Amino acid sequence: MKYIYDGSFEGYLTAIYEAYYRRETPERILPDTNLQESLFEENIRIETNSSKASRVANSINEKISPTSLENVYYTFLSELDESDVWIFQYIKLGFKVGKNIDSYLSDDRVLKIMKINRKVTREIHRMLGLIRFRQLEGNIFYAPIEPDFNIITLIAPHFQKRFADQNWVIHDIKRNLAVLFDCINMVLAPLTPDFAIELSKKETDYQHLWIQYFKSIAIKNRINPKLQKQFMPHRYWKYLIEK
Amino acid sequence: MDLQKKLEILSGAAKYDASCSSSGSSRKNVNGGLGNNQSSGICHSWSDDGRCISLLKILLTNICTYNCVYCVNRATNDIPRASFTPEEIVDLTINFYRRNYIEGLFLSSAIIRNPDYTMELMLKTVRKLRIEHKFNGYIHLKAIPGTDSALIAEAGQYVDRMSVNIELPSNDSLKLLAPQKKKESIIKPMGFINSKILESNEVGRFYKKPKKLFVPGGQSTQLIVGATPDHDFNILKLTQGLYRRFQLKRVYYSAYVPVLSHPNLPAVARPPLQREHRLYQADWLLRFYGFKAEELLDDNHVNFSSDIDPKSDWAIRNIHLFPIEINTADYELLIRVPGIGVLSARRIINARKMCSLGYEHLKKIGVVLKRARHFITCRGKYYGEIGMNELLIRNFLTDKPVNLQEQNSDWQQLSIFSHIADSNILENNSLLLS
Known part of the structure; x- marks a missing residue:
């Protein structure tokens, strides 16, 4: 039964x-x-x-x-x-x-x-670090994710406290779910990824700066891709700016 | 010079600082501003060398008046130089933070003009972040040795962690490689920061008014490993002293990377990563496992072996304390068993309240039985197979047993059964089983 x-x-x-x-x-x-x-x-x-x-x-x-x-x-x-x-x-x-x-x-x-x-x-802990927001036209910060588990409701409160003065959207592309925050209310809603996003003018500048930082902070004599992957598994790289 | 180039130079110059932790502070977003700290700390990425990236780690400037032999930024070194303005740092920090790239800022600097001038520029930057921009993310600030203590006292109110790098683990090494630095100028700010932290904790305890934060994430320091002849025992004793005397949160070890050549510097082909790793293991044993430096090393045995971890090595040298019974041993003793960590010891204590634990339970709980089984009994039974023989256990637990063979040609590679021929061991075994 x-x-x-x-x-x-x-x-x-x-x-x-x-x-x-x-x-x-x-x-x-x-x-x-x-x-x-x-x-x-x-x-x-x-x-x-x-x-x-x-x-x-x-x-x-x-x-x-x-x-x-x-x-x-x-x-x-x-x-x-x-x-x-x-x-x-x-x-x-x-x-x-x-x-x-x-x-x-x-x-x-x-x-x-x-x-x-x-x-x-x-x-959950990994996602708190690995989520990357992109600033869109209209001053909304947008972060796509594809976590293994359905944890969007468990990570959202962290960002509500942290980015209290910022409009943001976390979008679980795998499950067509999103949490939206407008500095006052936070809501969970179904959202299919069938819209085009338009990055703000300065967004790509900061992405380039971040990539530059990511490159120059590594010590060449200690390169260790295996260790890197152990901490940051390959399946999470899709939405990282730096990878 | 554009921002991209500056960032390349000034983050490249900061990368030899090992500390990137964002833990220990739970600054809350109370002012409706930006940022809220998580006291556990969060890693945001891992660079190609496998080290975690949690903070935007940069120098304010790499223009330096000092000429320390081991340092990339030494005055006489011919490298591109750059400086950030406080506004540029604030803009980078906030925009990286809003995109969830980082937990906050790690700001260090070379000594431009003099220590006070440098510290004032750094202070200006953190003041801007905290007051003008209501930034509540993590800030780790280097205290520049030789700075006026009033400046340090002010900075301490804004930042989460402060650190003064010792770098060279003894006075002799300091004289050899950094003759312009004095031991006192390094130790003094450490003592000062510690006394201010204690003071603010006291205030918090005795008065009901909300306590004023002073470096809530504590202080840390860094030691370079392998640039000088200092051995592990010296380094570990220094570490122990720092934890006890200044209540440091962390001591970081940085394997010496040959960035420059100089007659006073050793010629190193590769950074001594294995040695750095062993020191970190020992550091954990000091902080979480109740070990003392003198237990792990002594005057006859001043360096850690590269083949075996410090805890296993200690346990084998103290084999007379083992085996211990998993179902009755105290927590303090359990965590001293190789293969049992803080977490699995806690789980054992918890689980044995409900029923006595057998060998098969330990594996499920997360004990590393490959190491632990030589030192424990479960319900009175010993599972070590080779008996309480120091040499055999040592050979079982070394990472590369082949090395033993090289050193000593009388040795044979051990197979599981070869020891059975050895009557001595058989006796040992039968003693235990009876």
Whole structure:
């Protein structure tokens, strides 16, 4: 038996709610996007219900811990295959053992969540450094990204504080999602990359200066491309100005 | 001269400064301006030499009145010279920051005219950034040795980190390579900055009013490795002294890159990167693992080996302290085991509250068993395979066991089974197993 939900975090939590109250153990809890329907399997469609979702969130918060809720959210955003199963098992164990769940590192159900979490956290930290804004005509700073995980909502608050006096857009090209900020409000919206961007007049000057800096700061006797790639994996180079 | 050319010269001249950290300060964006620090620090890029780029690292000028033998910017060296105006630096910093290229500015300088004049120009730049442009990003400022302390005191209110580079690790080396610099002129500003930091912390503790920041990211310094005959033990003792006496946040080591030739300078083909690496490893052991310099090296053993890391080397020389039981050992002892770091030690402590840990758990937790297994027992069982034999463990843990063979032709390359023939070791093993 599989549960099918709308792909949102609320939808996923609703599915957890239903599983508990119907006393069922779904094999998988899958989003309805890119779903391959099979004739022989029983799929149950879960209608997203925000009050059910928030009841699940609250009870994870209170009966397990706020950190656990964060772990669950991060793992959900990893979008890794089978993460739906891992989260379900983790929550089940959590309701049994309570707030000390994250000390059960010798248990695979906990260890797996911790490992996925570490990956997501690492990408968040990397992205905070590797995002590059381009100044567009009309004084908007625009940054395209293609992260492995769906972390745009987790990195946006950092830039809201940092660039509080600046209009900016962070655009996840892979997921057609964007966070927009106009010095007052920050919103998450779907955005397809089918528009042309026009750079401001001074933008290319600063890009050249940055490339110059990047070149001249390296010590020729110590060139080490392997080390460079280890810290800054190749897949993130696409939107870097300097690479 | 255009800005591009200036940037090329003045960042090229700053690249030998190893420090690029943007950590330790959590200056908040409270004035509706630009920038907000993350106390962990953020790396924004990695240059082709694999070093992190976090700050815009530049010199205000490379026109220098000093003539230090090891330095590229020495007065008698024939290189292109340039100077930034404070406005140019402010413009670059802000525009790089707005594009998320950098965490902030690292401003150093050669000595133009005299130390006070140089420091005043630098101060003018940071004042502009902080006050006129409400810039809350990270600023690391070099304190120029020999500057009036009033200038340093003022600068300290604006910047996140200050540093004075010692560069040459002993008085003799200083005399040889930088005769115009005096040890006192380097140590004095360090002591002064430290006392001001302590003072501002005290104020924060006793009064309710918001404390005035003074160099919240602390101070750091840099030592050049390999330009002088100073050995690792000297360097490490100096480092330890600096951490204790001035509460430095970091000591950086910079492998000497031969930029100039001079009769007083050694002829080095390649920068001693391996030695620099070992010193950083030892530095970590001092700061996070509770080691003392005298434990890692002594008068008979003044340099780190290139084949084995300092922690493994220490553990093998102190083999009588091991093996320790993973399920009962204290944190202080756990972190002394090669292959167990601060993180995995914490995880062990956490996980063993729930159930006793076996060998297979350790791997999942992140312990490097290749090294650790020689020094631990799990639930009373030892997994080292070759027994508590110093020589064998040493050979197992060296990066290049071939070297041993070269030095000593009696040695054979060890295979996993060759030791079984050795009755001595068998005895050792059986002792442990029984």
